[in-house]
Amino acid sequence: NAGVTQTPKFQVLKTGQSMTLQCAQDMNHNSMYWYRQDPGMGLRLIYYSASEGTTDKGEVPNGYNVSRLNKREFSLRLESAAPSQTSVYFCASLPGSTNEKLFFGSGTQLSVL
Amino acid sequence: RKEVEQDPGPFNVPEGATVAFNCTYSNSASQSFFWYRQDCRKEPKLLMSVYSSGNEDGRFTAQLNRASQYISLLIRDSKLSDSATYLCVVNILTGNQFYFGTGTSLTVIP
Numbered sequence: 001n002a003g004v005t006q007t008p009k010f011q012v013l014k015t016g017q018s019m020t021l022q023c024a025q026d027m028n029h030n031s032m033y034w035y036r037q038d039p040g041m042g043l044r045l046i047y048y049s050a051s052e053g054t055t056d057k058g059e060v061p062n063g064y065n066v067s068r069l070n071k072r073e074f075s076l077r078l079e080s081a082a083p084s085q086t087s088v089y090f091c092a093s094l095p096g097s098t099n100e101k102l103f104f105g106s107g108t109q110l111s112v113l
Numbered sequence: 114r115k116e117v118e119q120d121p122g123p124f125n126v127p128e129g130a131t132v133a134f135n136c137t138y139s140n141s142a143s144q145s146f147f148w149y150r151q152d153c154r155k156e157p158k159l160l161m162s163v164y165s166s167g168n169e170d171g172r173f174t175a176q177l178n179r180a181s182q183y184i185s186l187l188i189r190d191s192k193l194s195d196s197a198t199y200l201c202v203v204n205i206l207t208g209n210q211f212y213f214g215t216g217t218s219l220t221v222i223p
Contacts, residue, residue: 031209040121042200042215043157050209058210090156094209101147102202102211104156 002026006091006105013081013112021076021108023091029103031094032074033058034066036087037107043090049074081112114139117203119214127222130191134217136184136201145204146177148186150197151216157200160186191221 004025013019023032031050035043045058049068063085065077074093078085091105119136126132138146146163161168163175163184174187184201201214 033211035213037154040215042117042119043213045210045212048210059212088154092211094211101159101162102149102157104158106156107154 004091004093004103004105006089006108008108009106010109011111013078013110015082015112017081017112018077018079019081020078021089021091021110022073023075023105024073025093025103026072027093027095027103028071029093029095030071031096032068033092033094033102034064034074034076035090035092036060036085037090038087046076046089083112086110086112115214116140116205116212117201117214119201119217121215121217123218123220125220125222126191128191128193130221131187131189132191132219133188134186134199134201134219136186136214138182138184138201138203138212140203140205141182143182143203143205146175146184147202147204148173148175148184149200149202149213151200152197157213160199188219191219193221193223195219196221 007022033048034046047066049055052071089108092102148160149157150160151157167176172189176185198216200216
């Protein structure tokens, strides 16, 4: 099992460009999450998907869109990147029960110039 | 108000010391509680879950006080390898959301 795979690992964008961060898990997990991490801010939830076909906003959804096309994949799209979106992005998945642990991808370092 | 609040530290302690981290959460409907460890901006990894009765895993002890909405982590006999950022995490059943504290930085000094 690969676990949770995120691509790309690094990305530099210019303001106004768009891109999609990809996340896939091969563990048949129900829930998937996108977080961003900024210095001194901890991880903040952008969007999550409790199950295939459903998505909900987290704490900081503005400027992002997500797609849960199937159970494996949960993508995060920046339609018009802004310098404030410079951050490290983590995707995570959860097997089922909220008493279980989150499985994280290795992260995407995004810089918007 | 933040869902989860932690003292960011940093905590600098000598090897062998005992160190305690605290965390408070604001939502009384919080259901599950965890401590995660994060090294050098790598992905967070579960250190331990926190149960109402308190639980221990080797040198690590976690406590939960639901009345005060307070979680703690105690590390005994600190090792150099314990140097990391420790994240307090709370799950709120509604929407199956996990909220992270800002993390507490620990450096264990030889």
